[in-house]
Amino acid sequence: MTYNPDVHRQFSDFFENKTLSPFLYLLSKRFSDGHICLDLNEINPKELKEGDFKNADLNALKNVDLVGTEEDYQPFILWKNKLYMQRYFHYETTVYQRILELIQNEKGKQSEIESKLKSLNGDIATLFPPDTLEKPDWQMVAALSAVFNQFNIITGGPGTGKTTTVAKILVLLLRLDSNLKVALAAPTGKAAARMAESLKETAQKDTMNINADTKEVFKNLEPSTIHRLLGARPNQIYFKHNKDNTIPHDLIIVDESSMIDVALFSKLMDAIKPSAKVIFLGDKDQLASVEAGSLFGDLCTAQGKLNFFSPERAQFINSLMPDGKTPLSEGNIQENNHPLFQHIIELQHSYRFAAGGNIGVFSRAIIDNDVSSIESFFDNHAPDIALDFDYDDKILTTFAKGYHDYIQESDTKLALQKLNQLRVLCATREGEQGVYKTNQNIERYLQSKNLISITGTFYEHRPVMVTGNNYELGLFNGDIGIVRKDETGKLRVYFEDADGNLRGIQPAFVTASETVFAMTIHKSQGSEFDDVLVRLPDYGENAILTRELLYTAVTRAKKNVILQGNKEVILETCQRRVKRGSGIAERFEA
Numbered sequence: 001m002t003y004n005p006d007v008h009r010q011f012s013d014f015f016e017n018k019t020l021s022p023f024l025y026l027l028s029k030r031f032s033d034g035h036i037c038l039d040l041n042e043i044n045p046k047e048l049k050e051g052d053f054k055n056a057d058l059n060a061l062k063n064v065d066l067v068g069t070e071e072d073y074q075p076f077i078l079w080k081n082k083l084y085m086q087r088y089f090h091y092e093t094t095v096y097q098r099i100l101e102l103i104q105n106e107k108g109k110q111s112e113i114e115s116k117l118k119s120l121n122g123d124i125a126t127l128f129p130p131d132t133l134e135k136p137d138w139q140m141v142a143a144l145s146a147v148f149n150q151f152n153i154i155t156g157g158p159g160t161g162k163t164t165t166v167a168k169i170l171v172l173l174l175r176l177d178s179n180l181k182v183a184l185a186a187p188t189g190k191a192a193a194r195m196a197e198s199l200k201e202t203a204q205k206d207t208m209n210i211n212a213d214t215k216e217v218f219k220n221l222e223p224s225t226i227h228r229l230l231g232a233r234p235n236q237i238y239f240k241h242n243k244d245n246t247i248p249h250d251l252i253i254v255d256e257s258s259m260i261d262v263a264l265f266s267k268l269m270d271a272i273k274p275s276a277k278v279i280f281l282g283d284k285d286q287l288a289s290v291e292a293g294s295l296f297g298d299l300c301t302a303q304g305k306l307n308f309f310s311p312e313r314a315q316f317i318n319s320l321m322p323d324g325k326t327p328l329s330e331g332n333i334q335e336n337n338h339p340l341f342q343h344i345i346e347l348q349h350s351y352r353f354a355a356g357g358n359i360g361v362f363s364r365a366i367i368d369n370d371v372s373s374i375e376s377f378f379d380n381h382a383p384d385i386a387l388d389f390d391y392d393d394k395i396l397t398t399f400a401k402g403y404h405d406y407i408q409e410s411d412t413k414l415a416l417q418k419l420n421q422l423r424v425l426c427a428t429r430e431g432e433q434g435v436y437k438t439n440q441n442i443e444r445y446l447q448s449k450n451l452i453s454i455t456g457t458f459y460e461h462r463p464v465m466v467t468g469n470n471y472e473l474g475l476f477n478g479d480i481g482i483v484r485k486d487e488t489g490k491l492r493v494y495f496e497d498a499d500g501n502l503r504g505i506q507p508a509f510v511t512a513s514e515t516v517f518a519m520t521i522h523k524s525q526g527s528e529f530d531d532v533l534v535r536l537p538d539y540g541e542n543a544i545l546t547r548e549l550l551y552t553a554v555t556r557a558k559k560n561v562i563l564q565g566n567k568e569v570i571l572e573t574c575q576r577r578v579k580r581g582s583g584i585a586e587r588f589e590a
């Protein structure tokens, strides 16, 4: 067989089956774009007319020995006109079945839960005081739903109060069971630590009005990555916790769920005990995981419009709604048999951006591809959103002045905090506006100011991002450190661990890492900065440029965004959507 440098061709050729080959080629391509399966209904015939692929025959596919149906254990599974690799079909099946099992376990407990919630009337009134919102307080609705449901999704844009809602859910659940065993997890250690920190801060607020015992529970909450919660072990591919040895916690709260790929989603769902409650938090509009799958987003859209309730549930929620809040109305009522009905709540009001903030308005315009709203930012200079269509070098150097602060900060812990207040986010790695070039330009600028001296790969003050997991060193993909001298003058890369302690590691051990004045938008998922400079390439027609990508970049900023990109590229980016093949929504339709 002749060697073909195209990995997708290598994969398809490996099975030496002429009927299967064209479809495996496409499956491999889709998979590397994050799809779980190849949707045979969505094949563009042009895709198949390459080289030897002229004779692809869709009808013959089901007769190939290597292709089985959902009952079989063949390398490939054909299900509802979707072609899967066996393992990925199994992951998707597990996610579906475990969600369904949790939802089925809820049956028959409604009136018992209603009585419990009625007994918490006073707490509910304190936690959800009257407001001036014109819509129902979806935070309150999400909290009550989480008392009813074992499976929950709470989705919302930045600052819509996902963490605040979870804090209030915890208060209610702890009132009902003070021994509740709670786990906090996220795909990255940073995101998990941020959620725990934010929950602890929320618990301190007087408006929460919680007693000393509950405060103590909040204080002792320990964040962990999903991998650690599952019991990842060095050099082993299987987790300690699985269907036969479930995670012991009664309540599992998972943040940044849009970043969870299908394999991890399935392993997590498999390891949740049948009596436990799980709450997935995230933003359905954000970029999906780097690996295959966009399950969180797919689940959020599986039943159509969100925030609808049965007449009985709506009436019950309204009965607990304190005066001065907008009740659920006719417009929120529906009869629906979809298994996910009433299990997914979308928080719609951004508290962070409400007060005249443009980041919220701009990011909404991007995700809705609202061209006139996007264009209104082209003409008006909003204080917190600046657009540069000409890729002015001065904008990059002015932004890079923000990096002076961390370099001049002698306290390494404070320096790390200052470094993480700003970031350049690039859509691509390569090219004039890509990560590599941007990092080089910033280094050149800082060197010209004598703030850094590039003496080698690990020069003093170099900001470093880890790009792979190293369990022995306790370093994980996405961890950020700074190169500094230790007391003996030797260079070390300093990281802050989960307990806030600094650790200096010899540069030679931090092999999988890169400079991080600029990072890709993909890598920035789960992080937030005060100020962000977003750089789109100056040419369009790039499949990576999607509205989800730009939305994710813009919503990383808490205070200010500068966007560099020409008008055509910005508009074209907002037109393109991320589309990932998966069958999860169809499974729930059965």
Ligand SMILES: Nc1ncnc2c1ncn2[C@@H]1O[C@H](COP(=O)(O)OP(=O)(O)OP(=O)(O)O)[C@@H](O)[C@H]1O
Residues within 6 Å of the ligand: 139, 156, 157, 158, 159, 160, 161, 162, 163, 164, 165, 198, 351, 352
């Ligand atoms: N009901 C509310 N009333 C007043 N302020 C609120 C309310 N809910 C949230 N906030 C405030 O809005 C801000 C964002 O809330 P929170 O951190 O809970 O949102 P989030 O959705 O978790 O944000 P992130 O985008 O960081 O995930 C916080 O300052 C919080 O105190």
